[in-house]
Amino acid sequence: MENVNCEQNGKVLGPVSEACSFVSTTVQSQHSLEMAAKNSGPGMNLSQKQGFTMFQKGECSIAGLLIHSTNEKMSIYHAKVKGLLNPGTALLLLEAQAATGFIIDPVTEQKLSVDEAVQEGIIGTDVYDNLVSAEKAAIGFKDPYTGDLISLFEALKKDLVVQSHGLRLLEAQVATGGIIDPLSGRRISVSAAYQRGIFDEEMNKVLSDPSDDTRGFFDPNTQENLSFLELKQRCVSDPKTGLCLLIVTDKVVKGIQLHIDEKFKEFFKKTLVSLKYGRFRGREVTLWEIINSEYFTADQTREFVEKVKTGECTIETIITKVTTTIEQAERKKKEIMFHGLRHKVSAQQLLQSNIINENLFQKLDKGLTTREEVLQLQSVKRYLTGTCSIAGVFVESTNEKMSIHQAMKKDLLMPGTALILLEAQAATGFLIDPVKNAKFTVDEAVKEKLISADLHQKLLSAERAVTGYKDPYTGNVISLFQALKKDLIVKDHGIRLLEAQIATGGIIDPVNSHRLPVDVAYQRGMFDAEMNKILSDPSDDTKGFFDPNTKDNLTYMQLMERCVMEPETGLCLLCLRDLCYIDNQTIFAFQKHTISITKGKFKGRTMSIWECLNSDYITDMKRREIVREFSSNKLTIEQIIRIIITIIEEREHRAQTNITVNGFRKKISLMELLKSEIIDRQTFEEAQTGNLTVTDLLKKSSVQKYLEGDSSIAGILVESTNEKMSIHQAMKKGLLMPGT
Numbered sequence: 001m002e003n004v005n006c007e008q009n010g011k012v013l014g015p016v017s018e019a020c021s022f023v024s025t026t027v028q029s030q031h032s033l034e035m036a037a038k039n040s041g042p043g044m045n046l047s048q049k050q051g052f053t054m055f056q057k058g059e060c061s062i063a064g065l066l067i068h069s070t071n072e073k074m075s076i077y078h079a080k081v082k083g084l085l086n087p088g089t090a091l092l093l094l095e096a097q098a099a100t101g102f103i104i105d106p107v108t109e110q111k112l113s114v115d116e117a118v119q120e121g122i123i124g125t126d127v128y129d130n131l132v133s134a135e136k137a138a139i140g141f142k143d144p145y146t147g148d149l150i151s152l153f154e155a156l157k158k159d160l161v162v163q164s165h166g167l168r169l170l171e172a173q174v175a176t177g178g179i180i181d182p183l184s185g186r187r188i189s190v191s192a193a194y195q196r197g198i199f200d201e202e203m204n205k206v207l208s209d210p211s212d213d214t215r216g217f218f219d220p221n222t223q224e225n226l227s228f229l230e231l232k233q234r235c236v237s238d239p240k241t242g243l244c245l246l247i248v249t250d251k252v253v254k255g256i257q258l259h260i261d262e263k264f265k266e267f268f269k270k271t272l273v274s275l276k277y278g279r280f281r282g283r284e285v286t287l288w289e290i291i292n293s294e295y296f297t298a299d300q301t302r303e304f305v306e307k308v309k310t311g312e313c314t315i316e317t318i319i320t321k322v323t324t325t326i327e328q329a330e331r332k333k334k335e336i337m338f339h340g341l342r343h344k345v346s347a348q349q350l351l352q353s354n355i356i357n358e359n360l361f362q363k364l365d366k367g368l369t370t371r372e373e374v375l376q377l378q379s380v381k382r383y384l385t386g387t388c389s390i391a392g393v394f395v396e397s398t399n400e401k402m403s404i405h406q407a408m409k410k411d412l413l414m415p416g417t418a419l420i421l422l423e424a425q426a427a428t429g430f431l432i433d434p435v436k437n438a439k440f441t442v443d444e445a446v447k448e449k450l451i452s453a454d455l456h457q458k459l460l461s462a463e464r465a466v467t468g469y470k471d472p473y474t475g476n477v478i479s480l481f482q483a484l485k486k487d488l489i490v491k492d493h494g495i496r497l498l499e500a501q502i503a504t505g506g507i508i509d510p511v512n513s514h515r516l517p518v519d520v521a522y523q524r525g526m527f528d529a530e531m532n533k534i535l536s537d538p539s540d541d542t543k544g545f546f547d548p549n550t551k552d553n554l555t556y557m558q559l560m561e562r563c564v565m566e567p568e569t570g571l572c573l574l575c576l577r578d579l580c581y582i583d584n585q586t587i588f589a590f591q592k593h594t595i596s597i598t599k600g601k602f603k604g605r606t607m608s609i610w611e612c613l614n615s616d617y618i619t620d621m622k623r624r625e626i627v628r629e630f631s632s633n634k635l636t637i638e639q640i641i642r643i644i645i646t647i648i649e650e651r652e653h654r655a656q657t658n659i660t661v662n663g664f665r666k667k668i669s670l671m672e673l674l675k676s677e678i679i680d681r682q683t684f685e686e687a688q689t690g691n692l693t694v695t696d697l698l699k700k701s702s703v704q705k706y707l708e709g710d711s712s713i714a715g716i717l718v719e720s721t722n723e724k725m726s727i728h729q730a731m732k733k734g735l736l737m738p739g740t
Contacts, residue, residue, distance in 0.1 A: 059176045061097045062228075062235055063243040064106035068294040069250045073106045073238070077123045083255075084248055089218045091127055095165075096172035096217075096228060099137035099152070101180070106243050137169040140182030149182055151198035168216040168228065171207050175229040220252045222292045224269075234289065236279055247279075249294045256298045264305050273319055277330040287319065295326050336364055336371050338384055340513030341429050341466055345384065347374075349512050353520050355383045378698075383515040386505030389425050390556075392434030394564055394573040396620050401434050401566070401573065405451045412576055417546045420496065421574075422455065424545075424556060427465035427480070427497035428504045437569045465497045468510030477511055479526040496544040496556070499535050503557040549577050549614045561601060564616045577614065582627050589630075593637050595644060599652045609637070612644045617651060678703060 065074045065084065074082070076097070080090035097103050102111035105122045114131045117123045123131065140149035141160055150158070152173070156166040173179050178187030179199050193199035207227075215225040219234060226234075235244045251258070268288040275281055280290065291301045304322075307313035313321075337344040351361045356374065363369035374380055393407045394400070402410070404425070408418035425431050430439035433450050442459045445451045451459065468477035469488055478486070480501070484494040501507050506515035507527050521527035534542060535555075543553040547562060554562075563572045590610035597605050600617070613623050626643065629635040635643075674684045679697070686692035697703060 060242065060244045061100040061102075061104065061172060061176050062093055062232055062246055063097075063104040063238075064245055065248045066236060066238075066245040067248050067253060069253060073245065075105050075107065075122060077127070079248075081124075084252060085220060086218075089220065091130060092168065092217055094123065094127055094131055095134035095169060098131045098134040099169035099172050100176045101138050103131065104243065106238065106241070106245060109241050109243070134169060137166075137173065138180050138182065151179070151182055153179070153193075153198045153200075153203065156203075164216060167206065170203070171216075172228045174207055175227075175232055221247070221249050222289055223258075224288075233283070247294055249292070251292070251298045251301075258292075258298060258301060260302075260305050261309065264309055267308070267315075268305065271315055271319070273323070275323060275326060277327045280326070287315070287322070290322050290326075291318075295329055296322070338371065338375065338380075340384060341386075341508065341515075342510075342513045345512060345514050349514070350380070350383075353383070353509075353512065353514070354517055355380060355514070382505045383517070386428055386501075386508075386515055388570060388572045389428045389432070389500060389504050390421055390560060390563055390574050391425075391432040391571040392573055394566075394575045396575055397578045403433055403435065403450060405455070407576070413548060414546075417548060419455065419458065420545060422451065422459055423462035423493075423497065424500035426459045426462040428500050428508075429466055431459070432571070434566075434569075434571050434573060437571065462497060464510075465501065466508055466510060479508070479510055481507065481521075481526045481528075481531065484531075492542070492544060495534065495542055498531070499542070499544070500556045502535060503555075503560055547614075549575070549579060550610060552611075562611075562615060575616065577620065577623075579614075581624070583631075586627060586631060589637065593641070595641050597648065598645075600648050602648075609640055609644065612648075617648050618644070622647070673703070 062076075064076055065079045066072070067074060067084075074084070076085065076090050076093045079085045080087055085093070094103065098114055103114060103117035103122055104111055105117075105120070110120070110122070112120060112122060114123075114128065114135045117131075118125060118128055136155075137152040140151065141155040142148075143150045143154075143158070144160070145158075152161065152166060152170055155161045156163065156170070161169075170179070173187070178189060179193045180186070181188050181193070181196065181198060188196070188198075190199060190204060194201070215227050215230070217226050217228050217231045218224070219226055219231055221234075231246070232244060235246045237243070238245055265288065268291065269286050271287040272284045273280075273287055273290060274284050275290075278295070280293075290296075291304050296304075304313075304318050308315060308318060332346075336347045338347070338350070339345070347356070347361055347364050350356045351358065356364075360369065360374065364371070364374060375384075390404075392401060392403045393412065395402070395407075395412065402412075404413065404418050404421045407413045408415055413421075422431065426442055431442060431445040431450055432439055433448070440448055440450060442451075442456065442463045445459075446453055446456050464483075465480040468479065469483040470476075471478045471482075471486065472488070473486075480489075480494060480498055483489050484491065484498070498507070501515070506517065507521045508514070509516050509521075509524065509526060516524065516526065518527060518532070522529075538555045543555055543558075545554050545556050545559045546552070547554055547559060549562075559574070560572060562574075564575050565571070566573055587610060590613060591608050593609050594606050595609060595612055597603055597607060597612075602615070612618065613626065618626075626635065626640055630637075630640060673679045674681065679687075679700075683692065683697070683700075687697055
């Protein structure tokens with residue numbers, strides 16, 4: 001039993017055979033023990049009971065199961081009820097718990113006496129008598145001849161306990177930190193146990209070299225009989241509680257029986273493998289245990305055995321395959337993940353989609369750049385979450401913000417217009433509550449009463465543009481564009497949704513749960529040149545969105561351009577204006593005359609006066625003034641054009657003058673960049689006039705270098721363990737001198 005460690009104040013002292021002498025050998029009175037038990041109280045958690053109990057000094061027994069496929073923790077008794085453990089196996093594990101001090105509930109983290117466990121419903125009455133008997137291994141047996149309280153070992157010697165049963169309980173005690181002396185309520189060292197006559201060399205030898213007769217515990221994954229220590233070594237420690245949990249594979253959960261030739265089963269059992277990754281890291285395990293672990297399916301296990309049996313593979317080849325598989329699985333667990341539209345997206349996926357480059361990927365992998373830093377990049381943020389769709393409406397006359405659905409209920413939007421806008425939200429990721437600045441899936445939006453139940457199915461249909469459509473011929477998940485090509489959705493409806501995706505950041509790949517650059521979408525068959533042409537040069541047939549102010553049919557991008565951006569949240573809101581004071585004759589005159597825009601967001605466009613008056617450049621007060629003066633013949637069309645051009649130019653000049661970028665600790669103006677010679681005069685003027693966007697400016701390597709700097713030495717990589725750590729952590733561990 002040289003591998004069994006014991007602890008003092010949380011520090012591992014060494015093997016039981018050498019180092020458990022720390023325990024005080026002072027015998028406490030039975031009265032003290034009874035008082036301690038009384039004071040502990042039923043149902044206390046681990047930390048609460050620790051101060052009152054002595055059995056707590058040992059290591060934890062096998063506390064329960066960890067269902068690998070769901071990551072669910074489960075008590076031993078619950079696992080028996082659900083059929084994951086057969087009654088005999090469950091009883092043995094519960095007896096081991098009782099014999100080492102407590103019945104354990106890994107879900108609530110409680111450690112209870114047998115009586116308390118029944119009262120709390122952790123165990124049933126069907127195992128009560130057996131567990132009360134096993135609990136005597138911790139609290140002591142009554143000698144029928146003397147009436148004295150004696151230990152488990154002494155009860156074994158006096159034939160008060162069946163030999164095989166007693167050996168199992170004694171082994172569980174030794175495997176969890178030492179033999180329990182019921183008189184003191186403490187675990188004691190082997191040498192101290194020898195002196196007290198509650199253990200001897202013969203029994204130590206039996207437990208140290210278990211035979212098939214003494215392997216009384218069963219591994220449901222490998223179908224092997226094991227000693228308690230062997231089974232415990234196959235468990236994992238719960239990172240939150242430290243409880244010892246036996247992993248149960250999907251094969252056990254599904255009740256899959258593997259019928260393997262005994263000869264080859266033994267061959268795999270005798271083949272030992274040392275692994276550098278995963279839960280087997282640092283110990284030698286049998287190939288049989290490895291292929292029956294959570295890393296491999298039942299079919300893979302059968303395939304490994306069959307290939308060795310037929311001579312198709314050597315055992316060395318199988319070892320290489322399983323080692324590679326486990327290494328890849330463990331690397332994937334450590335892989336840096338990002339939140340996509342519906343599920344996690346790996347850095348590798350971003351690289352494959354050309355969203356990040358190889359250089360940035362390597363920096364992430366080596367810990368030279370953090371996930372948070374990558375998320376700050378607009379190019380990454382755009383493809384992971386997209387830009388905001390039209391989130392709601394802003395009622396200009398009341399200065400009120402509301403959701404699309406609320407605007408429809410208040411008759412501010414027609415039902416058809418509202419539905420199309422809500423479908424665009426669903427197809428670009430989420431339905432939006434602009435009042436709470438919150439995003440929801442369609443199902444969540446119904447629960448939150450953001451939308452009414454009558455819209456549920458229609459919006460679920462639109463949401464498939466994000467989650468994917470099922471190909472009726474292959475069963476595969478396909479994108480919106482692919483569904484359009486297969487005539488699974490109506491063409492004009494599909495084009496509207498596709499256009500909304502492109503206008504808000506890019507086409508969505510439902511399999512990888514993020515948006516794609518156009519060239520990658522082409523490669524993956526999620527877009528093509530023909531569709532690009534349709535969306536780039538829209539006709540009246542493809543203008544599927546309606547401007548309630550101007551009564552124009554528009555593309556989604558055109559409608560977004562007419563929206564206002566809320567500064568505090570960045571939400572895109574459709575401004576609803578009160579235009580009933582403008583007569584049709586005036587509207588017609590404004591629609592008839594156009595303006596060539598040279599600055600701002602409409603730069604290069606020819607727009608009607610009517611469109612300009614309904615843009616966010618013109619306030620409600622100014623619009624009313626222009627209409628009033630035009631109606632009273634105080635303003636001509638030419639004068640109105642000059643007024644509008646002046647308003648746009650002045651606003652854009654103010655905006656460009658105030659352009660700032662993020663520095664190390666504060667905002668930096670364009671003028672400061674120019675004075676510091678980080679940008680030249682030409683770049684400064686291009687940014688001021690709007691010919692160069694801030695996003696494009698920040699992409700310039702010269703600007704990036706001075707604003708963000710190159711990476712300093714971020715930490716160290718310990719070659720022997722492949723472990724990354726901070727400079728300070730390395731100093732604390734003695735890997736770097738303080739001066740270094």
